[in-house]
Amino acid sequence: MGELSVNHLLGIKYITKEDVDLIFETADHFKEVINRPIKKVPSLRDITIANLFFENSTRTRLSFELAEKRLSADMVNFSAASSSVKKGETLIDTVNNILSMKVDMVVMRHPNPGAGVFLSQHVNASIVNAGDGAHEHPTQALLDSYSIREKLGEVTGKNVVIVGDILHSRVALSNIFALKLQGANVKVCGPKTLIPKHIEKLGVEVETNLRKALEWCDVANMLRVQNERMDISYFPTTREYVQQFGLNKNLLDSLDKEITIMHPGPINRGIEITSDVADSDHAIILDQVQNGVAVRMAVIYLLASKIKQ
Amino acid sequence: MSQKILLSAKEIEIILHRLACQLIENHQNFEETVLVGIQPRGIFLAERIQQILQNDYKIEEVKTGRLDITFFRDDFRRSEKPLEANKTKIDFLVENKRVVFIDDVLYTGRSIRSALTAIQSFGRPKEIELLTLIDRRFSRHLPIQPDYNGRQVDAINEEKVKVNWVENAGEDCVYLVNK
Numbered sequence: 001m002g003e004l005s006v007n008h009l010l011g012i013k014y015i016t017k018e019d020v021d022l023i024f025e026t027a028d029h030f031k032e033v034i035n036r037p038i039k040k041v042p043s044l045r046d047i048t049i050a051n052l053f054f055e056n057s058t059r060t061r062l063s064f065e066l067a068e069k070r071l072s073a074d075m076v077n078f079s080a081a082s083s084s085v086k087k088g089e090t091l092i093d094t095v096n097n098i099l100s101m102k103v104d105m106v107v108m109r110h111p112n113p114g115a116g117v118f119l120s121q122h123v124n125a126s127i128v129n130a131g132d133g134a135h136e137h138p139t140q141a142l143l144d145s146y147s148i149r150e151k152l153g154e155v156t157g158k159n160v161v162i163v164g165d166i167l168h169s170r171v172a173l174s175n176i177f178a179l180k181l182q183g184a185n186v187k188v189c190g191p192k193t194l195i196p197k198h199i200e201k202l203g204v205e206v207e208t209n210l211r212k213a214l215e216w217c218d219v220a221n222m223l224r225v226q227n228e229r230m231d232i233s234y235f236p237t238t239r240e241y242v243q244q245f246g247l248n249k250n251l252l253d254s255l256d257k258e259i260t261i262m263h264p265g266p267i268n269r270g271i272e273i274t275s276d277v278a279d280s281d282h283a284i285i286l287d288q289v290q291n292g293v294a295v296r297m298a299v300i301y302l303l304a305s306k307i308k309q
Numbered sequence: 310m311s312q313k314i315l316l317s318a319k320e321i322e323i324i325l326h327r328l329a330c331q332l333i334e335n336h337q338n339f340e341e342t343v344l345v346g347i348q349p350r351g352i353f354l355a356e357r358i359q360q361i362l363q364n365d366y367k368i369e370e371v372k373t374g375r376l377d378i379t380f381f382r383d384d385f386r387r388s389e390k391p392l393e394a395n396k397t398k399i400d401f402l403v404e405n406k407r408v409v410f411i412d413d414v415l416y417t418g419r420s421i422r423s424a425l426t427a428i429q430s431f432g433r434p435k436e437i438e439l440l441t442l443i444d445r446r447f448s449r450h451l452p453i454q455p456d457y458n459g460r461q462v463d464a465i466n467e468e469k470v471k472v473n474w475v476e477n478a479g480e481d482c483v484y485l486v487n488k
Binding site for chain 2: 026029032033036037038039040041042043044046071301304305307308
């Protein structure tokens, strides 16, 4: 088994295909571990991890916490709402204070793009980016690819469409990097106002007709409309969005093939995806969540093995 | 690098039959016993023993699993090379079972120490025994000894015992390699 080429996981942009393969191979072993009667291994007994969440999160945070606990790491949690950040402390000061209490690794979610990269240049610890603004969310992209690999055998050569609010989505950006890295074909689909200009430069195609996109793809990754990040109106009404870009059972049944439905959560039922589709056999949404723990265990394990004693 | 043969294919075959007979002596029909090969190199020995028990001594079913100990080792972040994980495949609960660990070479005893922790994830065994093909005497770091042993070897630390199987190297042979 090799080593990761990086000391931090800041984004898919910064890692190689070999890194992705290594993470998936390791995640396979951890997936077996978390399905045992006793779901814990003692590998990271001597590692302490701080989870710094400057932005709300349920799933990602819980998933990281479980991954850390199953590896027997010690962990401390921090959320911006109840901290000195409110009193005017800078990010570097906050983190250095935490590190001086002998913390080896930092898992951070931050509303500002590039916060992870910035931190990795200024503090002495392994940084795992758990989402930075509209930039990247690497572990989500990894678990999405891992789930595609599990369902369809491999990612290479598969057609994947990412539907919805591409403009505000770090999941979309990380997924594009991860899928292209593994040789998948990627399209993005959504209202023109929610698709960034020049996105073709990343090697993806733009499709504004959901039906055409679905007819082309093997996998559809449905994203949530991120109302909390929208300062202006990007489409006239939610109802119009649902009519054009919502995935429902009728649309799915009218295709002459089966496609795999993914969603990074949280789902807005009835908007980007209807309940009957989200709960159908085509959807691997809950598999994604389970794989999230295994993939995050792999990332943390592999990064921790690079921390010198 | 020089190497000499410690055990030939014929000798290995005789030893495997002796070990199988010793197991039968203690475990009779293997109803309450499971064999667990330690990854990566103990699995070949475990499967050989299983085949001999089932084919030559007509024991109906000898449950055999594979246990990977990578995540339970005590040298994580201490060894030069990154640790390589292997597949664990244990399709049965070891709760109240008599477990026989099987590994090719017993050296410092640290792998077995890790295996003793790892197996707890699959239940509480009634007892655990250890079967090894080669026991490198006088090099233990921990108070661990085999219950069934093929051959005792006195080797210095600079030497390495290499066990080849038909399954992974095309021949059955044990070498003492001088590094």
